[in-house]
Amino acid sequence: MEMSAEYTSFVAVGDSFTEGMSDLLPDGTYRGxxxxxxxRLAARTPGFRYANLAVRGKLIAQIADEQVPVAAAMRADVVTLVGGLNDALRPRCDMDRVRARLEESVAALAPTCRTLVLMRSPGRQGPVMKRFRPRMEELFTHVDAVAARHGALVVDLYGDDALGDPRFWDTDRLHLTAEGHRRVAEAVGQTLGLEARAEWRDPLPPAPVGPWAARRAEDLRFARRHLGPWIGRRLTGRSSGDGLPPKRPGLLPYDPPSP
Incomplete structure (x- = not known):
């Protein structure tokens, strides 16, 4: 039996993490x-409505300006807001400005919904992400503080060692696989009061370590296919989401696509 929490509408706000990359469906769209x-919420509540305003690559200022006012006007039962990490991963970042825009967004959303959910985003293990961890942790400390001030819930995905396992991350080492997204959905659902269906914190079995040469070859493929273009976009101020619309701009009844 599910717990008694009932939600009739849900609006998701954010960037690629919330858009659903890299949980790719056969038709070429992302689930997440x-x-x-x-x-899961739609299966519990007839007439359940869902909007997803997230667009890959968005910075916190863009989320605050483009998505937050739209989400606030929808007055949904549940709103999730995840943003600021794209800022923290840029070569230059004004963290004071990031904190201010995040607080502004939370202050705008909290009075308009029944439950506001923030997250400490998961972080992949590895040398590239290690460089940015101090900024990430500064951002997540602020997430905790702003949530406490505005009565929001926080899902701590960053503090979970299991989700840092490289096997939960796509070949770009920046976005979760389908199984990674499934665990995040489970974590958020439990935070909202839904009955646990699985233990999202369980680690995977130990992975065999491949030959050194094979691991270095994979690192080179990653650098050529993903890291180089990603650095290029950071340096030129371009984004993978430039010109893209939100995946579900309207708060409408949700009929989940077939997997």
């Missing part, structure tokens, strides 16, 4: 944890 959570 927010769609999975919406499907």
């Amino acid at each position: 944890w927010a769609d999975l959570l919406a499907a």
